[in-house]
Amino acid sequence: MMGERQVRQEALFYGFSLEEHVPADHLLRAIDRFVELSDIRRQLEPFYSAIGRPSVDPELMIRMLLIGYCCGIRSERRLCEEVHLNLAYRWFCRLGLDGRVPDHSTFSKNRHGRFRDSDLLRRLFEATVRCCMAEGIVGGEGFVVDASMIRADASRQKGAASAADLNPEGASRAVDEYLAVLDDAAFGAATEVPPKFVSPTDPAARWTAAAGGLAYYAYCDNYLIDVEHAVIVDVEATTAVRQAEVGAAQTMLTRTAETFGLWPERLIADTGYGSAAMLGWLVDEQGIEPHIPVFDKSQRTDGTFSRIDFTYDNERDLYICPGWKELLHYRRQFAQPRLGVDAEGLMRYRATKHDCGGCALKPRCCPKHPARKLLRSIHEGARDMARDIAKTEEYAVSRRQRKKVEMLFAHLKRILGLSRLRLRGPNGARDEFHLAAAAQNLRKLAKLIPVRAPAPTG
Ligand code: SF4
Incomplete structure (x- = not known):
């Protein structure tokens, strides 16, 4: 009917x-x-x-x-x-x-x-982290750090060749914010390389083609997450260059320790975080195990010996070459001991002309120079530690756990719709990233913590 x-x-x-x-x-x-x-x-x-x-x-x-x-x-x-x-x-x-x-x-x-x-949105985000800790879903043993580029609200069709070409008459809030962060390590001071174009609507956004494909203006959303349940324990907005992301990782680790008392035993990250300085900071200053691939450009491709073919003697502070000769930092004894470290934190170890001149391996070692020279970072100990960790079973587990942060970024862009920012300027990016991270933590809590049945009455 x-x-x-x-x-x-x-x-x-x-x-x-x-x-x-x-x-x-x-x-x-x-x-x-x-x-x-x-x-x-x-x-x-x-x-x-x-x-x-x-x-x-x-x-x-x-x-x-x-x-x-x-x-x-x-x-x-x-x-x-x-x-x-x-x-x-x-x-x-x-x-x-x-x-x-x-x-x-x-x-x-x-x-x-x-x-x-x-700073309300920051406090809102921190409240979600405290809630996750109270519910026992933050392990604190291992963290993963990564960054993802988020498109800025700026047309890629418009751009000035430099910030000096921007029209001061049309200065907006985003331009004021750009000027305010020029000396900030997370933005203007992150790199000395000037961007190819500067957006007149959001000059702090970085013109970048790092994601492959067409270049666009972007900010970076940096996440520090706990590996146990992928809870976001810190979030930071930076310009879209690698140096800023590494600086943000240090900022977030320090802040998480101060704010929540969380200090991981290991940090998992990709090669971009495997610079000598970053590994040195993690191992020597923070005592954190780097589960990070070492960023190493010492491998030679012309068929001559690479640094890996030389053995470092830690006790005597020298290298042994494939011809069993010694490469020393200094051969003379100085009245005033010298560090011999250059501005980039590198030390030089040299063989003697006498050793190399009569060596049968010279064509495969230093064919164009009278003697072989090796560079060693002051953070080489930390790099060696990272290389040793990379051979362990725990490292294989860490590589799988790193996918959790990539899943969070995929969720952020595809489900929460944050593939492009709606607000402009560094403060706009910060606001959006804090709210999105708070929302992701709340969704995590909703998913993991079952609704408690009401207490029986009577
Ligand atoms: S050329 Fe010099 S450094 Fe190279 S293997 Fe021979 S002695 Fe050693």
Whole structure:
């Protein structure tokens, strides 16, 4: 039998419970258990005037932003429409059926003012890490570090040849932010190599073709994650150059120790983090095992002996060549001991002309020079340690665990929709990366921690 036709009609009263309407297994219901924002009002209090009209509740704005980043709603205008219409979103925002959704412009005003002044989004992210630690899903034994390029909100069709060519008349907030981070190691001071083009709309974004294919303007999203359940323990925005990413790894490791008391026994990363300086910092200064491939350019391709063919004698601080002769750092005794280290942290070990001149292996060793010379980094001990670790079974496990951070970046771009930034400038990138990392941690908590059954009554 055909059912009755639905006729639009306005009822005067409804018996409707928003609480009952949201399914027990809804993502936002699972996330809501871990969103604790009661501290936000206290943190923001100094940034509000004591007089004037009451503002929009900051907790409501943060809850709306979390919906946007957890559910891949990138536009704040669309977010407001969705929260207005979606009952589960209204439930998560504590809006009820008739609560008023703020205008999208409210987010922009608060972001450029109170939220950044109080570093609110950073604290929000840190709160999710503390929650993960409290739930016991952060092991703390091993961390993985990696970075992923995220397209900036800047047209690749437009670009000035240098920052000096930018029109000062049209200076925007993004240009002001670019000037503010010129000496910052994560941005302007990361490299002395000038970019090929500078975007007039977001000059701090780096013109890069590092991902292969067409070049574009980008920022780097740096993640430090715990290997046990891939919880993001720190996040940092940098310009898209490798030196900035390595600096960010050091910043994040130090900050994680200071903020959460987490200090890993091993760090897993790709070759980009395997420079001598980085390995030296990890091993000699921090006591962390580097599960990182060594960045090594000493291998020769012209058929002559590479450095690997020479044996280093640690006790006597010298190399033994394939012809069983010694290559020494210094042959003379100096009254004032000399370090003999150049600006790049390299020491030179030399054979004698006498040894090489009469050697049958010279054509395969140093055919164009009177004697062989080897370079050794002051961090070579740390590099040797990384090479030894690379031969172990634990290292093979670490290589597999490194995939976890790549999965997080893939999820960030494909599911959460952060393949391109919506906000401009270094602060815009920071805001988006903090919110996205907080959303990913909350989704992780929702997935891993089962809903506890209510305690029996009576
Ligand atoms: S050429 Fe010199 S350094 Fe090379 S194997 Fe012969 S003696 Fe050793």
